[in-house]
Amino acid sequence: MKFLEQRGLTWAGALRLVQHNIRDAGLRVTLKKAIAQLGRTDVDFDIDRYEKWFERHITDPCSAGNALFEQASVVIVGALDIPQCKKYRVMQKAEYFANHEIQCSYSEYRDLTRAFSLMQLASVVIFYRIPAGPHAEALVAEAQRLGLKMYYDIDDPIFDDQTYRANKNLEALSDRERESLLAEIPGYHQLMERVGRVIVSTSGMRELAASSLGPETEIVIWPNLIDSATRSAFDQLPSTADSHIDEVCLGYFSGSRAHDHDLELIAPVLAHLLDKFPQLQLRLGGYTQLPGVLLPYQERIEVIGFMSYRAYLENLRAVDINLVPLLVDRFNACKSGIRYLEASLCAVPTVASAVGQFTEMIVHGETGFLCATEQEWQDELEVMLLDIGLRRRLGEAAQRQVLERYQLHSEDFLPLKEVAAHVA
């Protein structure tokens, strides 16, 4: 039954399909095909048959999607398996378009049945982070057949060999994982050039894409923002009293496995501060490995693994200072400031490395601190640890800034209006 279900068939439909095949192609070919189908578990949709149908019956070119439809309609076809990526790159666009009464739907790229079906009534398609391969080939060909305006959305420098290799955190991966990631780079690059229009998340990404892809490729920035789901989760957090006036807690939350080197960067500073201030606590969330220099302070270090988004916000809100150490390199120059946005929503001040989008968002000394050297990290953190008033002022200013400027709803957020108008 599952076999039929995966192929969207009923028993009767399957029987008729077999009958048709026998009539069109004969028993031998049909049997061969059926055996081939039985061996396939990954594909829920037969691209070949779909295309053959068109070859057989239709020779006229389709009208371009935006010429046919009065109202723009966007479909996002992407790799939706990583929740944070789906949230920031797919769902935020879907929410934005829905708020502006533009039809927007989305599909996992491996689900070709759904993706193809949605593309038929679209005028714009955004491919989010799909790797080169048979799925991408089929999707791009179909988008071309339908005359859709195509975009390729990407939020990591996975298309630029030099930059991607510069990411020290790759070392945390196994050889096999690393090699397979690196081997995909040329495919991404070619796909982006072929699609011809690229959406990126930060200005660092835009610079990189511009130099890597050449002048024919149009590049626009669609930033990561605070969306209504984040707002709602934040609004639902239980209210807390300031219970730990004597204690100060530093927080470090990493999104993925590829951040070990980042924490190492400030480990000596943290060790020094933990040593100097006995009331200081450290909370580590996400995937972290405790650097060796911090081992003596384990009693004051709380290590929390991966958690739900709400638990993450709750933990984030409970710290006094949000730490975002990042290696200053080509890779992190592309980084978006999500971790600043989320902490600021919780009115928690951020100290971040002076790299990527953090340098655009954080107003140094007003909404947080930017540090370029170990010494700067140490100085800024010490100042903040000693001054609860400063922490509050920075946190509140950061929250104001984020609510005003970096919400999906912020009407005066012109960059988003412009990019949205470009897209649909």
Next chain:
Amino acid sequence: MSHERAGKLLVVNLHYAPFSFGGGTVVAEALAERLHSEHGWQVTVLTALRDYNLPEYTVRRYAIKGVDVIGVVINSDPDYRTEYDNPRFNQVARQLLAQLRPDVCHLHAVQGLGVSWLDSVAAVGSRLAVTLHDCWWLCDQQFMINTDGNYCNQSAVSHDQCRYCTAAFPEFMSRDSSLRSALDKADLLLYPSDFHRTLHVDSGLDDARSLVHKNGINFPGPNYPTIRQALQERRDHTVFGFTGGPGPIKGAPFIMRAFQDTAITNYVLKVVDSAQNLGTSWQSSKDWKGKVRVDFVPAYSQESMDDFFAQIDVLLFPSQWKESFGLTVREALARNVWVIATDCGAPVEDIVDGENGSIIPFDGSHHKLRSAIENAAARDWTDYVNPYKEQLQSFDQQAGELHQLFVEQMQTIT
């Protein structure tokens, strides 16, 4: 195509090219193509596709002869309710309307697609025209054929009679109220013949919005007389043709009985396997079993129609329901093919009995059909020409009329 754009038209029909099937579809296609190429409309078609390779309700868009087509895959046969209220189709139709924003939406046959989505037509600022090709809007049997296989022959549909015919009267009433309220939303109700309009107005549909919009046909190509003459010279018997398929509605059992009863042998009966256009076949039907020899001929298209009619002398049209138009009858008349038809409503409006065809009584018997067949078999058809061809209307004329109607509709939009 130097015309200014007249407007945006959404045409909805159950079938569409390349899966053309039935007279209504021929009309829908002919009008869509001409409104696009001759009158400057941007035409989009919404239709159902049968493709067992694809999951239900997936959508595919393509273009054919300048017309964009949105096909929704519907492989399963709809149940009673889905036939007029199909939630999954509604979703596609509503999205398409919102994006397309047509000026006019023109419905043809929509059984299986349903009508619930029509409330969105006015909401996007579009006018709504419905062509009622058959009795589907009034009758859950579609052709007013009783469950005993006979035409119910009501001149105005009365629920007092329908109650005794339908399989389930409460469901029938829900259907009736849904379909009538859908038609209330229409700005224009179009009928292919005066007979059909009268039936519907007498059955309670709005007189003022009801108009006769007579169907056109494709006239034969310039080589037709030569091809026909060459074929006729090669045969010494009368060739009868039938296009209606199995089942009692179009009269197949009457034809078989008539030939079984007759003593004549100098004839050929050609039956067109039109179901091939839908990827299936009619040939295995039990209706063809018996002593009578049936020559099956492949389904023809509008393009290959001349070749079929050139092969036959007489078209058999013993329809057992009152037809709304009778496209095949007109196509035959235009090609100098004699027509033997029952007195079945609109088809006989272009037949002059004894001069270009034989009208036999609508009496549920095959005897008059048999004698008409015998008379026709005895006749030499060489050089026969239909003297009344001028009263037939072409698709070009019909499309011109429709264009005018739609332009007038758009002018009434405030």
